[in-house]
Amino acid sequence: MSIAIRDVHEQDLDSVLALNNAAGPAILPLDAARLRRLFDAAEYFRVAERDGTMAGFLIGFGSHAPHDSSNFAWFGERYPEFFYIDRVVVASRRRGGGVGRALYADAQSYAELRYPQLACEVFLEQGADHALLFHGSFGFREVGQNVMPGDGPRAAMLMKTLCSYPWVHATYGDALPDAPWLLQPRHLASATVATGTHA
Numbered sequence: 001m002s003i004a005i006r007d008v009h010e011q012d013l014d015s016v017l018a019l020n021n022a023a024g025p026a027i028l029p030l031d032a033a034r035l036r037r038l039f040d041a042a043e044y045f046r047v048a049e050r051d052g053t054m055a056g057f058l059i060g061f062g063s064h065a066p067h068d069s070s071n072f073a074w075f076g077e078r079y080p081e082f083f084y085i086d087r088v089v090v091a092s093r094r095r096g097g098g099v100g101r102a103l104y105a106d107a108q109s110y111a112e113l114r115y116p117q118l119a120c121e122v123f124l125e126q127g128a129d130h131a132l133l134f135h136g137s138f139g140f141r142e143v144g145q146n147v148m149p150g151d152g153p154r155a156a157m158l159m160k161t162l163c164s165y166p167w168v169h170a171t172y173g174d175a176l177p178d179a180p181w182l183l184q185p186r187h188l189a190s191a192t193v194a195t196g197t198h199a
Contacts, residue, residue: 003102004049008057012047013039015054023089025125025153038086041065044110048090048099056090058103062115071155074146075119082159083111085120104138112162113176116169121146121155132156 008016013035020030030038039045044060061067063075063082072084085107090099111118120140122131140158147154168176176182 002050003055003099005046005102005106006049008039008045008047010039012054016047016057019054019057019089019091020087022092026123026128026131027087027089041067042086044083044107046103046106048103050094050097050099054091055094055097056088056099056103058088058107059086060084060107060111061086070148070152071121071146071157074144074157075159078144079117079119079159081115082117082119083107083115085118088120100134108138108162112164113168113182114165116162116165118160118162119158121157123153123155125153128156 013032017030017032017035020027020035038059041061042059043062043065044058046058047054048056048058061072061084063080063084065072065084067084067086069084069086072086075082075084085104088100088103090103108118118140120135122128122135124145135158138160140160142156143159144157145154146157
């Protein structure tokens with residue numbers, strides 16, 4: 001069975017919103033206006049489909065984006081260049097089926113050509129162990145903790161060094177070759193990722 005990773009479309013936003021707000025306490029809720037701002041501003045916003053239905057999505061920002069997340073700002077105060085995973089959501093019925101891994105692999109493939117590090121956070125609420133283990137298996141390490149304003153949740157701040165970036169940057173600088181698979185995600189054609197993993 002395969003997972004299709006593609007750019008988000010405007011007509012997907014109602015489904016993205018419903019998926020986000022059904023995800024539970026590990027994901028901050030959104031309203032339609034906030035989601036629209038993310039849609040307009042995100043450098044990376046892709047969805048995963050399995051059996052023709054949306055199974056998950058991932059939103060990401062480069063370190064110089066005008067993004068108002070306090071967790072994004074925490075990284076920005078400490079690291080000059082990084083790609084930030086703002087949120088990743090997998091439908092409850094699809095968890096453990098490889099959707100999260102496929103989204104992370106796709107995001108990393110994009111980020112490692114452009115940024116030296118990948119950043120994200122995991123909220124340290126009850127039941128966070130599986131999320132921490134998932135990120136640890138991808139090579140993330142905790143670099144600090146942050147409490148969001150207004151008695152918000154405490155988050156473990158995670159970073160991963162992208163080992164391909166130094167060679168890519170030394171070889172190509174900011175002028176990557178003109179190849180379709182290197183374009184910004186919002187311009188990519190759909191890609192199907194075959195997966196046999198179950199995480």
